[in-house]
Amino acid sequence: MKKIKKYVLILISFCATTAFALHDFHNTLKPPEGTREPVNFSQLKWVDSAGPDGTYNPLSGMPGKADNITLRVYKINLDKDLTAGVLYVNGLVCAENKKFNFKGLATNMSRNQDESYEIEFKNCALNVSGGIRGYTLNMVEARGCGMTTFKFIDSTAKFVGLYELVFLNATITNTKPSGGMTLSLEGKSKIEFSGVLIDSYLKQAPDKVVSVFEFAENKGNLPELIFNGPTNDVSRSIIKVRVTPNAKVGKFPLITFASRGDVMMGEFGEIIINGKKVGFDEFREVGKFKAKVVKDVSPSGKDKGTKNDIVLIIENN
Numbered sequence: 001m002k003k004i005k006k007y008v009l010i011l012i013s014f015c016a017t018t019a020f021a022l023h024d025f026h027n028t029l030k031p032p033e034g035t036r037e038p039v040n041f042s043q044l045k046w047v048d049s050a051g052p053d054g055t056y057n058p059l060s061g062m063p064g065k066a067d068n069i070t071l072r073v074y075k076i077n078l079d080k081d082l083t084a085g086v087l088y089v090n091g092l093v094c095a096e097n098k099k100f101n102f103k104g105l106a107t108n109m110s111r112n113q114d115e116s117y118e119i120e121f122k123n124c125a126l127n128v129s130g131g132i133r134g135y136t137l138n139m140v141e142a143r144g145c146g147m148t149t150f151k152f153i154d155s156t157a158k159f160v161g162l163y164e165l166v167f168l169n170a171t172i173t174n175t176k177p178s179g180g181m182t183l184s185l186e187g188k189s190k191i192e193f194s195g196v197l198i199d200s201y202l203k204q205a206p207d208k209v210v211s212v213f214e215f216a217e218n219k220g221n222l223p224e225l226i227f228n229g230p231t232n233d234v235s236r237s238i239i240k241v242r243v244t245p246n247a248k249v250g251k252f253p254l255i256t257f258a259s260r261g262d263v264m265m266g267e268f269g270e271i272i273i274n275g276k277k278v279g280f281d282e283f284r285e286v287g288k289f290k291a292k293v294v295k296d297v298s299p300s301g302k303d304k305g306t307k308n309d310i311v312l313i314i315e316n317n
Contacts, residue, residue: 024049025063026056026070038075038094041082086130089148093119104130104161108137109181110146113174117148124155131161131193134181138168145172145179145209152189152223162231164197165211172201174208185223186216195231195259198266202236206269211237213255215312220248222312224300228258236269239293239310243274243286247314253298255310268310283315290317 027044035043046063047056049070063069063084070088078095086104098121105128107117136145145167165181172179180202185191198211211234215223241254270277271293273284283290291314298309 022064022066023059024068024070025059027072027076028056029073031074038077038092040077040079042079044076089117089119089150091117094122095120095124096122098124100124100126100128102126102128102130104128104133105150106133106135107148107181108135109148109179111137111142111144112146113144113176113178115146117146118151119149120151120153121155121157122153124152124157126155126157126159128157128159128161131159132163132183133166134164135166136169136172142169143171143173145169145174147178147180147182147210149182149184151184152186152191154187154218154221155189155191157189157191159191159193161193162195162197162229163193163227165199167199167201167209170201172205172208174205177207177210180209180211182212182214183225184212184214184216185225187218187221187223189223190226191223192226192228194227195229196227197231197233198235198237200233200235200266202269206236211235212240213237214240214242215254216242217244217247220246222252222254224253224256226256226258230259232257232259233265234268235266237266238270238272239268240272241274241291241293241312243289243291243314245287245289247286247289247291249289249314249316251296251299252312252314253300253309254293254312256298256301257306257308258301285317288317289314291315 025046028047031039032043046059048059050056065083066085068085071093072090075092081099083101086106087102089107134148202211273291274286276284278284281294283292294311296307296311297304
C-alpha cells in the first residue's frame with residue numbers, strides 16, 4: 001500500500017508539471033525536406049498533440065521555455081542549448097557539448113518489443129527540476145514494451161526528482177526481456193537524483209521487462225550515480241559494468257545512496273561484468289585486471305557507516 005501511495009503522489013506531481021506547459025510540441029512525422037539524419041532540432045517543424053480524431057494541427061515558431069517537447073520517429077540532434085518543460089524521448093536523440101534546463105525527461109516506451117528509443121548526452125550539462133519517468137500506456141493496444149535508454153557520456157546532470165519506471169499496463173505480452181529502461185553512464189559522468197523507484201512488476205515478469213543500470217569505464221574514468229533521498233526501491237534491476245584495458249586499479253563508487261533515511265528496498269537481480277554474469281564480491285578477469293562489484297561504503301559518500309552502496313573494485317590480475 002505504501003508503494004501504491006508513492007506512485008499516486010508521483011503521478012500527481014508529474015501531471016502538475018505538464019499542466020503548466022503552454023503547448024505540447026511534437027515534431028512532424030515527416031522530416032524537413034532536404035535534410036538527412038540526424039535532423040537538427042533547429043530545423044524541425046512542429047505540430048500539437050493529437051486531437052480526438054487523431055489529427056495534428058501545425059504549430060508556428062519554436063518551443064518556448066515552458067513548453068513540453070516530444071521527439072519521435074527519426075534521429076534528432078539537439079544542436080542548441082535548450083530550456084523547456086518536459087522532454088519526451090520517443091525516438092532517437094543525440095546532443096554534444098550543450099547545456100539543458102528541463103522540468104523533466106520522460107518516455108512512454110514503444111509498443112513494439114523489438115523497438116528501442118535512446119537519448120545520448122555527450123559532454124553535456126543538465127539541470128532538471130523533475131526526474132526521469134518511463135512508463136507504458138495503459139491501453140489494450142500497448143501491451144508490447146520496447147526499451148528506452150538514457151545515456152550520459154562524460155556528462156553531468158542534477159535531477160531534483162526521482163528516476164522511476166512504471167508499468168501502467170500489467171499485462172505485457174513480450175516474448176523476451178526486451179522492454180523497460182536503461183540508465184547508461186560512461187567515463188566522467190556524474191548523475192544525481194533524489195531517489196529511485198522501479199516498479200515491482202519486474203519481479204513478476206523478469207522474462208518480459210528489465211531495468212538496467214550500466215556503467216562503462218573510459219580512459220580510466222568511471223561514472224557515478226547518486227541517489228540522495230529516502231526513496232530507494234531498485235526492485236530487481238540489473239547492474240552492467242564494462243571495463244577496458246585502460247582501467248586503473250582502485251575502488252570506485254558506482255551507485256551511492258546518500259540518504260540515511262529509509263533502507264533501500266528491493267535487490268539487484270544480476271551483476272554482469274564485461275558480458276559475464278557474476279555474483280556480488282565475485283571477481284571477473286578482464287585482461288591484466290580483475291574486477292568485482294561489492295556492497296560497501298561509497299568512497300565519495302557522506303554516510304561512512306552503512307555498507308549499502310554499490311562499489312567497483314579493480315585489482316591487478
